[in-house]
Amino acid sequence: MGKSGGKIEIHEYTMSLHVGICAAGEGLSLIAVKYGDKEIWRGNATDQGVFAVNKTDLFGGSKKEGGVKGLLWWLPGKDDQSMPESLAKRYGLTSDTCPGFRGLSSFFLTGTKDASEPSGTPWWSTGILSALLGGGAANNKAGFYLGANNPYLRSMSARVRRPSIGLNPAIALIRIPDDSKGNAQYASNPAHMTYECLTNTDWALGEPVSAINKASFEAAAQTLYDEGFGLNMTWLRQTEIGKFIGEISTHIQSAVYVDPSTGKHTMKLLRADYDFDDLPEINPSNAKLSSFKRKTWGEISNEVVVTYTNAETGKEATVTAQDLAGIAAQGGIVSTSQNYYGVPHEALAIRLADRDLAMMVNPIATLQATVTREFWKTAASNVVKLSWPERNIDQIIFRVSEVNKTDHTVELSLYEDIFGLDQASYLAPGDSQWQNPTLPPTPATYYQMGTAPAFMTAAALRLSDPSELVYPEVLSAVTVGADSNDDVNYDLVSNVTDVNGTPSQAVLSTSPYRGTWAFLTALVAEPQTVLSTLTGLRGSEPVAGDFVLIGTGPDEYTEIATVQSVDEDGFHLNRGMLDTIPRAWPIGTRAFVIPASTLVVDPTVRSAFEDTSYWILPRTTGGVLALADAPQINVSLTERPYLANRPANVKVNGVGFGDVDANEATELTVTWANRNRILESTQVMKWDDANVAGEAGQTSKVVVTTLDGSTVLQTYGGLTGTSKVIPLTDLPGQKRVLISVAAEKDGNKSLQAYELMVKLITRFFTSATLVGTGSMAATGSKRTRPARSALFMGMGGVAAGYTVRRVSAATFTGSGMMAATYTKKIRRSASFEGAGSLSAIPARGFTSGFDAGFR
Numbered sequence: 001m002g003k004s005g006g007k008i009e010i011h012e013y014t015m016s017l018h019v020g021i022c023a024a025g026e027g028l029s030l031i032a033v034k035y036g037d038k039e040i041w042r043g044n045a046t047d048q049g050v051f052a053v054n055k056t057d058l059f060g061g062s063k064k065e066g067g068v069k070g071l072l073w074w075l076p077g078k079d080d081q082s083m084p085e086s087l088a089k090r091y092g093l094t095s096d097t098c099p100g101f102r103g104l105s106s107f108f109l110t111g112t113k114d115a116s117e118p119s120g121t122p123w124w125s126t127g128i129l130s131a132l133l134g135g136g137a138a139n140n141k142a143g144f145y146l147g148a149n150n151p152y153l154r155s156m157s158a159r160v161r162r163p164s165i166g167l168n169p170a171i172a173l174i175r176i177p178d179d180s181k182g183n184a185q186y187a188s189n190p191a192h193m194t195y196e197c198l199t200n201t202d203w204a205l206g207e208p209v210s211a212i213n214k215a216s217f218e219a220a221a222q223t224l225y226d227e228g229f230g231l232n233m234t235w236l237r238q239t240e241i242g243k244f245i246g247e248i249s250t251h252i253q254s255a256v257y258v259d260p261s262t263g264k265h266t267m268k269l270l271r272a273d274y275d276f277d278d279l280p281e282i283n284p285s286n287a288k289l290s291s292f293k294r295k296t297w298g299e300i301s302n303e304v305v306v307t308y309t310n311a312e313t314g315k316e317a318t319v320t321a322q323d324l325a326g327i328a329a330q331g332g333i334v335s336t337s338q339n340y341y342g343v344p345h346e347a348l349a350i351r352l353a354d355r356d357l358a359m360m361v362n363p364i365a366t367l368q369a370t371v372t373r374e375f376w377k378t379a380a381s382n383v384v385k386l387s388w389p390e391r392n393i394d395q396i397i398f399r400v401s402e403v404n405k406t407d408h409t410v411e412l413s414l415y416e417d418i419f420g421l422d423q424a425s426y427l428a429p430g431d432s433q434w435q436n437p438t439l440p441p442t443p444a445t446y447y448q449m450g451t452a453p454a455f456m457t458a459a460a461l462r463l464s465d466p467s468e469l470v471y472p473e474v475l476s477a478v479t480v481g482a483d484s485n486d487d488v489n490y491d492l493v494s495n496v497t498d499v500n501g502t503p504s505q506a507v508l509s510t511s512p513y514r515g516t517w518a519f520l521t522a523l524v525a526e527p528q529t530v531l532s533t534l535t536g537l538r539g540s541e542p543v544a545g546d547f548v549l550i551g552t553g554p555d556e557y558t559e560i561a562t563v564q565s566v567d568e569d570g571f572h573l574n575r576g577m578l579d580t581i582p583r584a585w586p587i588g589t590r591a592f593v594i595p596a597s598t599l600v601v602d603p604t605v606r607s608a609f610e611d612t613s614y615w616i617l618p619r620t621t622g623g624v625l626a627l628a629d630a631p632q633i634n635v636s637l638t639e640r641p642y643l644a645n646r647p648a649n650v651k652v653n654g655v656g657f658g659d660v661d662a663n664e665a666t667e668l669t670v671t672w673a674n675r676n677r678i679l680e681s682t683q684v685m686k687w688d689d690a691n692v693a694g695e696a697g698q699t700s701k702v703v704v705t706t707l708d709g710s711t712v713l714q715t716y717g718g719l720t721g722t723s724k725v726i727p728l729t730d731l732p733g734q735k736r737v738l739i740s741v742a743a744e745k746d747g748n749k750s751l752q753a754y755e756l757m758v759k760l761i762t763r764f765f766t767s768a769t770l771v772g773t774g775s776m777a778a779t780g781s782k783r784t785r786p787a788r789s790a791l792f793m794g795m796g797g798v799a800a801g802y803t804v805r806r807v808s809a810a811t812f813t814g815s816g817m818m819a820a821t822y823t824k825k826i827r828r829s830a831s832f833e834g835a836g837s838l839s840a841i842p843a844r845g846f847t848s849g850f851d852a853g854f855r
Contacts (some may be wrong), residue, residue: 010062011060013151014070014143017109018089021158022234023203024077024105028162033107035068035146036154042183045074045259048081053109059147066148070141073108075101086110107158109144114476119782132796157314164192166199167214167221176345179312179849187230187311187344190252191221193265197235197245198256198265201784204241213264224252231342233310251342253355268381270399272419276385278395280378282369282412283387292367292391297488298512300327301360303335306353311344319346321353323361331489332510336360358418365396365416375410378403383417396420439486441625444616446481446516446590449633450555451608452601453477453751454641454677455684460601465681466641472608474637475601478547479592481516482538486620492602493615493627505615505627508602515539515593523585524551525575525657527649527687529561532570540593542566547594548573550585555640559583562684576687578680579645582657583755608639638751644698645680646750647672648687650737652758653779660758668726668758670702672741691722698745702726704831707736707757717744736758 015541022028029046032039040053051072058067073087081100085092087108088098146153163172173186195217224230231251235244245256253270302323310317327333339354343349367386367549371378378384382400386393397420402413450473454466460475480490489512496506517537523529534541542548542563551558561578564572576582594600606612615630650672652660662668676698685692700719704726705712714730731737737760742753 008063009129010148011151012066012145012148013218014064014111014141014145015153016111016143017156018087018090018106019109019156021160022105022106022766024103025162026165028076028160030074030076030105030107030158030650031161032159033072034157034159038774040068041072046076047230048076048078049074050084051196053144057146057825062148064148065150066145068145068147070109070144073110075106075108077101077103077105079103080220092668093581105144105160106660111141111143111145113142113346145419147819161186162188163198164188166195167192167218171225171246173219174225174228175345176228176230176311180388185311185344189221189224190229190254191217191224191229193233194245194248194254194256194267195221197241197248203235203237207265208672211264213259213262213266216266216268218235220269221256223269223271223273229348230344232309232344233342248342251352255379257381259379259754261377270381276397276420279383279385280375281385281387281395282371282375282398284390286374287369287371288627289388289391290368290370292365294365295363296485297330299356300326300330300363301334301336302330302362303333304353304357305335305337306343306349306356307337307339307341308343308346308349309341310346318344319349319353321357323357326361329488329621331491334512337782362418362421364418365398367398367414369412369414371412373408373410373412375412376405378410383420384412384414385420386414407561409638437486438622439484439620440622441487441618441620442483443625443629443631444480444490444618445483446592447616447633448477448549448552448558448590448592449614449635450477450558451475451640453560453640454645455680456580456599456601457641458681460599460603461605465678467678470639471642472639473605474608474610474639474641475603476606476612476614476635477600478511478602478614479514479600480511480593480616481590481592482513483618484620485538486622487513488619488621490595490619491617493551493617494602494604495613498535507617508604509656510619513539514595514598515541517591519585519589519591522587523589525582526585527575527582527656528564529573529575530570531573534571540595542571542593543595545596547577549592549594549597550589551583552590555585555638559585574686576648577684579640579643579677579751581646581648581752582687606637608637611635611639612637640751643677643747644695644750644753645675645677646743646754647700648675648685648754648756649673649740649755650690651742654754655756660756662758662760665728665761667728668739669723670726670739671723672700672754674698675701675743694743695745698743700724701742701744701749703740703753704731705738705740706734707738709738713737728760731760736760825842 024374027046029044032042033045034040035058038058040055040058041051043051045051051074053072053288054069056062056067056069059065061067073084075083079102081102081568083093083100085095087110088095090108090110091098161173165170165172167189172192174187174189176185176187179185194386195214196211197204197210200206201207229252231248233244233248235241248254249256255268255270257268258264259266274590304321305318306321307316307318309315333410338352340349340352343352351671369386375384378400380400380403384398384400386396386398397417398414399417400412401415404411404413452460454469456477457469457475458464458466461469462726463469478492489510491507492509492511493505494508495503496508497503515537516539517534520535544563544565546563548561548563550561559582561573561575562577564574566572602614612635614635615627616633616635617625617627617630619625649668650656652668652670653662653665654669654671655661673689674694675685676692676694678695679685679692699717700722702716702719703712704714704725713734714726716724716726726739737758738755739758740753740755743750
């Protein structure tokens, strides 16, 4: 049997491309060009030039995805640049009519067709064309050969290098580790970068050199060069120059400021470059201290993760530094992260991680000091030493972070200098009554346990929204506050069962304490509250976006608030959030701070109506509480995450808080705003926000009870709107009632319902008879039923006054001056008999005249 074969059809793709890179600048050079993730050219071209590219097998050759071949034209964008004739033709122009693209560095990729060897041109290398015309793929095409059999254009990138100018050019670039192929790599000196950001007149601040303390910048540049501290950073026009300088300073830990003694821009590196004996001293003779404090355990991190940019790949990478002693002391890792995107290699990133870790693991002291005018020339980043016998401080080195000046004093914000910790000296405390702060662990007393609401349950399970919850799965919410300043963290213990079904008690997690305090003044029910201070707070202060859990006990009687903002007036709270209502809280009520990004749940998935037990084992610097000494805490879980959110903004006759006075009303109008548990999955709604559509099948329920709640008077269920009118005829004989509004779904009531106490219409006597002579007056007294009749008789001045309810009949008989005053309605009949002066004041609502007042 014979054989047959066929040829492979090959498609080659060529195109001329003009690719912009960045703004032109003195000393800018092209180092490498990549197509996709593969390098197609490498060199070091500062001046305009053209280079041959011939890698036809770069992507597997013509039978796969081809390669690249053609001319690479480097156009650095100098002031005298003009477009070569061969490139101008691509635009349909000539060299004289085509823009020179000055001020913009770029490269042009073309083929060899119609290209000729120019003579006398410094940027053309003789022999380029002959090298490319020697056969192979895409030979002598007008466009640059970009591949075969795959019509998709890959990404292009260029590596360029530009030393900042203005300072010593010999140290403008800093050598960093070579790439994986042995190619030399460089980074820019941050001091040079900062100096040019201040002085460049084309794109930067354009400050005159006379306004710069150049010597300080030269000194900083030399130090950074000696440290090998080079950065690779890109400035975009959308970024403010001042902010960019700040990012450089954050990387290298420096301060750029105007020296008050010279008025010049000065650069200062934060280093151990000072003489301890020469530092100015702050002491009680020249200063007053305020807000002296040190970091607590809750403010200390024991791990730092630094993100940097790999110079060879241009991709982000991370390194981690840990303090093992701190991890052991705190019972776990407390991590923080820093993004130093300008750092170009791992070794420098590790140095910065160690630098930042040293600052974070030490209990650095901070303070505010009001000093005399001898410190008038002090600037941010300057170093001073503090001597304060009252605090047993002999000499501690502090660095200035901020300076505020008045007419007579200077206010300094200071923090303990990390480089001076070894030189800190303290006075012997003597007979100071100091007590060791280390305390033995004791059972926790500040905690709240219950069922996590839908919002927190969905977040903990990483669900899109609560609709993805699978009934009856629920999570326990566990919030614990520290009992003492020596409390570090706590272990949470519960019952577990191994694969063999053997039950035991095990530590579920080691968790940090949440900030907690007790109210020193009563809290009223209201939609928003401002707390000027959090007296007695132990732990971190809340910030905008945090939750605040108020109260302890069953979930039905707690409240969730959110922190709207924190300013000079205090902490602004939104009350009654998620599935809770605003409540009145007495003095001594405990509250807990729950950071927005923190999960306060036991990760064990449990079931609604499940009973579970927990033990809290506090850890102090003196040890961990033994399990046998910890009380057992029993929690009965509920269907909370599946219950509809309660209606909000509930009002009766327009009143939403406090008692409702319906003394003059003939009916009660109850209004509310619906809420949707599913929609509140990422952003919670405030109590007084507008109405939203509820969940499918969700309705509202209004219940009226006696004041003590023991007897239900009326129930109005299945309400789909946002209001309900209750006629007073539905509530006969009632003086005061409670009205509650809840949500219902699938036969289940919302976790909480909002209640308002309503005072109803008061009533008058059944009958009243007044008989006598002289000046007489009768005023009806309050009764429980409407008056039937009233008879007034007498001589002289007779007056009868009715202020509230209706009467069936009223008879006035007498002589002299008589008057009847009506402020409400009089029904059935009214007769007036007698001589003399008789007057009547119409009741409110009568149209006109006396007769119109009787109906």
